Every structure is written in C-alpha cells, then in structure tokens.
Amino acid sequence: MLVGESLKNGQGTDVSSRCHKHEPFEQAPMYVAVLTYLGFGIVTLFGYLRDFLRAVGLEKCNIAQEREKQKDFVPLYQDFENFYTRNLYMRVRDNWNRPICSLPGPVFDLMERVSDDYNWTFRFTGKTIHNVINMGSYNYLGFAENNADFLKTVADKVRQYGVGVCSTRQEIGNLSIHEELEQLVANFLGVESAMTYGMGFATNSMNIPALVGRGCLILSDELNHTSLILGARLSGATIRVFKHNNMQSLEKMLKEAVCSGQPRTHRPWKKILIVVEGIYSMEGSVVLLPEVIALKKKYKAYLYLDEAHSIGAVGQTGRGVTELFNVNPADVDVMMGTFTKSFGASGGYIAGKKELVDYLRTHSHSAVYATAMSPPATEQIIRAMKCIMGKDGSTEGLRRIRQLAENTKYFRSRLKEMGFIIYGNNDSPVVPVLLYMPAKVVAFAREMLARKIGVVVVGFPATPITEARARFCVSAAHTRDMLNQVLDCMNEVGDLLCLKFSRRKYSPQPDLCDETDFELDS
C-alpha cells in the first residue's frame, strides 16, 4: 500500500523498485555462533590471567597504567573497553594501521613491518611490499590517481590559489572556486542549491545541530554512522532509534510521535527528522527510499539522507540512491554527501532548497568556524564531477560508472557462488564477507596479505560481537584480472580457513558452467 502510494507520487516504475529490494541477511549455522562465543571466552580467560600476572608483578605492563600514588583512587583502566584493548586488540594489531607508501589506487605499496614482542612495538624492516591489490580503499570510481594529464587543472589551480585558504568561509575564505563547486554540485544532484565543507565527518556533526534543536525529534536508523549519532546528540533533540531498514518500526514510531507528542507535556514536536544513509558502510545495504519518502509525506516529517558511500557509486549516471530508485530529488529535504569516497578528494556537502542552504551558510558551525576547503581538493572534485557528468567532453565518467556496476555484479555473484555469506544489496560496491570467529578474522587478514591482497577486517567494537567481517570495496579501477586474482585467493583462503558458511542453494549463471550433468548432493 505504501509502495503503491509512492509509485503514484514519485516517478518510479514498478520494475525498478522491485529490483532493488534488499535481501534479508543470511544467518550462519548455530555452531558458528557457539564457536565464536567459545573463542572469545577462552581469550578473555587468558586476558584475566595476563592481567593477574601484571598486577602481581610477574610481567611488565606495556600499556598505560596508573601511577603508584593514584592506585587508591577510582580505577582508570579497569572497564571493558580497556580490558579488550589490552588483551585482545594488542595481540593482533598488526592487521590495522598498516602504513601505505604509495597512492591508494587499485594497487598500492605497503611498508613491511615486523614485531619482536608480540605486537607491542613495531619496527620497519626497510623493505616495501609492492603491488598489493587494494580492496579496502573507498576508491569507487578510481579517481584516486596520479596521472599528470588528468590532474593538469588541479596543478593550474594550485598555481593560481595556493594550497591553504587561511580563513573560514564566513570571513575571507570564500573563494570563487568554492562558488563554482557549489553550483556544480547543485546541478549534479538536481537541486536548487548546495554548500560544501572541508570535512565529511564535520558536515554531519556540525550541521544537524543547526537544523534541529531541543523540542525536536530525530528518528535515526540503528546502523547510522558515528557522525550522524554525534550530530544528533550535540543538537539536544530527542533521539529514537528504529530497526535497520524496517519500515514497520519506523511507521510505528512516527504514529506514536504524532499522536503523543513530546514526553511530558504532550505538545506537538517542533520538527521530526528521519535520518538515514544511502548505503550503510558496514552492511552494504541500501535504504528503502521510496517507502521512507511515502512515510515522510504521510506523517509530515523531514528526511535527512546521508549519501556518503552512494553518491557517484550507484545509479545509472552516478547520481546516487535517488537515481537508483527513480525518486524526485526534491522529495528529500536535506541531501548530504561526502567527496571522500567516489570523488577522490575530501570534504562534504549539504544540498536542498535555497532557503535551507542559505540558512546553513549563516548558522552552521562548520561554515562559521571551520577552515574552508583547500583549492586543490576543490578543483579535484570539480574535475571529477565534470568527468562523471560528461562535461569535459569525454565518456570517461560514464565508462567508469558502468565499469563499477559490472565489477560489483561480478564480484558479488562469484563470492556468493563460492559459498561465502555476503551482506547487502546487489548494487552496492561495499561487500562485507562474514568471518564470525575472532581468530579467523586475524588469520584471514594475514593470509590475504601474504598473497599480496590488502583487505580491511572489522571486529567487535564496530560490529556486533558475533559478526566480525572483512569489508571489500570494489573500484572501477580494478580490472577483471585483478578481481579474478582476488577471487582465486578468496577461494583458497576460504578453504584453508573453512569460511564458506553459506547454506543457500545458489544456481550459477549459465555462462559459467561447461558441463551439463547435475550432482544433487555430492
């Protein structure tokens, strides 16, 4: 019923909204959850043993601890987070913060580092690991490149404007190149006006407080990014969390909010703001945009859409989730995005109606206090956006978008076929592969590096404790050979570590199989 309404109001067709329904997340067999808890339990016990040895004095403590005089006061390092850091993270931290010594393109170079004391300290051997395939950088359209021809305009602008702006937008930092960029962003998204900021995280955390305040309600998705949560908390509004992508939960909350109003006084809420993301970076799932818009219109709420990962990466011409679902961009009240991912620069934008953006120019903390975006970054975004829109006279942008879509489809379908559990929508270039057990996560990262593939693995604080994963980011700059190499290594490592947990029956594409006989249960 809701979908039907949105189809009448928006410009959607039946086919496009049905195709993009995201699949339910597959659950692993029960023994996997049991073994994950077992693994954590055993390592926790050893953590207690090590803490005891340190407390007694049999072992030197390498991490921060209180001084002798402070030991009678409130303990500083006894909470779970410090315990986890000391006893679990420190043992395996060679898999994170790996120093890179080249451009983060489709392949990169890593500095080799070893540890002599079980990852408490590192030293560089001096060697470099060359041509490691990069499956972790958010380089969706491949604009993280150092080709001199493409970067000629950037070099020219550096000569013209310098590198530092040395002021905020409101004082003397409003350069003509910023105006040009904002015009271009507004054209790209199909909205009236846009404003850009120097940092993506700060765009969210500093602008949500300008939009909502005390007496307003924020309905935020369960899996929203920290910047959105921080912005919501800073604003002082009431925050209610609805289950991830669950429209029934959202509708129930909206009904309750409209009927009951504010908690004690029962006055109506000043504003109700629904905060969602285009693509959720830990799950790879896409927001159900037509349904959210239908709900927002029915209950007269506002919608804040954070397209950090989806702008430039999804949609026929790279315009993001509004294009993916064929929705009118004017229906989304506040469109936010970042330039870090698909455009190879840094910074964020907020776009929407002219009144909204003009209000933010004066009232946003980021506009008033933060330094403006530097000219080379601005020019990089301008050239990337012109490339995507086709304004530089070539079809390079469209080719990259098509290449990304093709790479995404290929990579996801091959991984599913191999038997890994993958989360997320079929169109999203963020591919989380579930690994579950803590030791397997670590072994996976090390094995892939030994095969010269750099992956990002994510564990407990960022994900639920039983759902550790490796997150792959497919890029338009990856060639089919690179993807095949990665997939072959995944196959090998998946067998070596027993990571293929999927129980789904998956019938592969007809062009991938050569034989005609079927085995039902081999």
Place this chain on the structure above:
Amino acid sequence: MAGIEVRPSQRLSTVPLMQGLFSFSMRKQTPPMHRIFRTLHLRDLRARMNFKNLREYLAWLYYQYLLITGIYVLEPWEKSIFNSILFSAIAMVVYTSYVFVPIHVRLALEFFLGIFGGQPESTMALMT
C-alpha cells in the same frame, strides 16, 4: 616467536620425509561448478585442498583447532598451557570412561533384565 607468525602453508612445505610410509593422496576430481546443493562436507574440503600426505592433513586439522578455539592469537606459552589443560581433561575423561563405563553398562543391563525378565516369573508364581 619473532616476527609475524609463520603461515601454515610455509610450515607444511618443510614437512620431513614421511611420505614413504603414509602417502595419503586425497586428491579427487574437483567437483563441478554448478553443484546445486551446497553442504559443508569435510570430504569436499579435502577434495579441494590437495593434501599430499597425512602430516599435512594433521597440520591443517591442528590449524583449524587453533582458529576455532581462538588460541591462534595467543603467545606460544599460553598455547601450551591451554593444550596441556585440554589434553589432561580429555585424558581424564577417557580414563574414567575406560574404568567405569563397562561396569555401569553391566549394572544397567542387569537392572533392566531384572525388571522385564522377572515379570512372567512373578505372575506364574502368583498363579501356582
């Protein structure tokens, strides 16, 4: 141990020459790509893994044990502590079952035979 942990495949390649005695070649034909039903049979994994001999296979099993229990991330002396505790627990279980299970089974059999075997006798005794 110094440096990054040695990869198990590196360990496996320095296996001494036991191949004469136990050449366990578990190579099968790789199953076709379009298998419709996916199961996690150990047989499939062994088929794809191409173990050259028993030593390699046992080393891989030990590696799986390290990963599943989470011991993989610990230092070697902690691994030894855990392994010895687990081994002694299992040894105690085995010994206890060896000593007591036959006795318990025999007593249980006698008890149940006593119940079911005794019934016709008691009714006959009642009638006579």
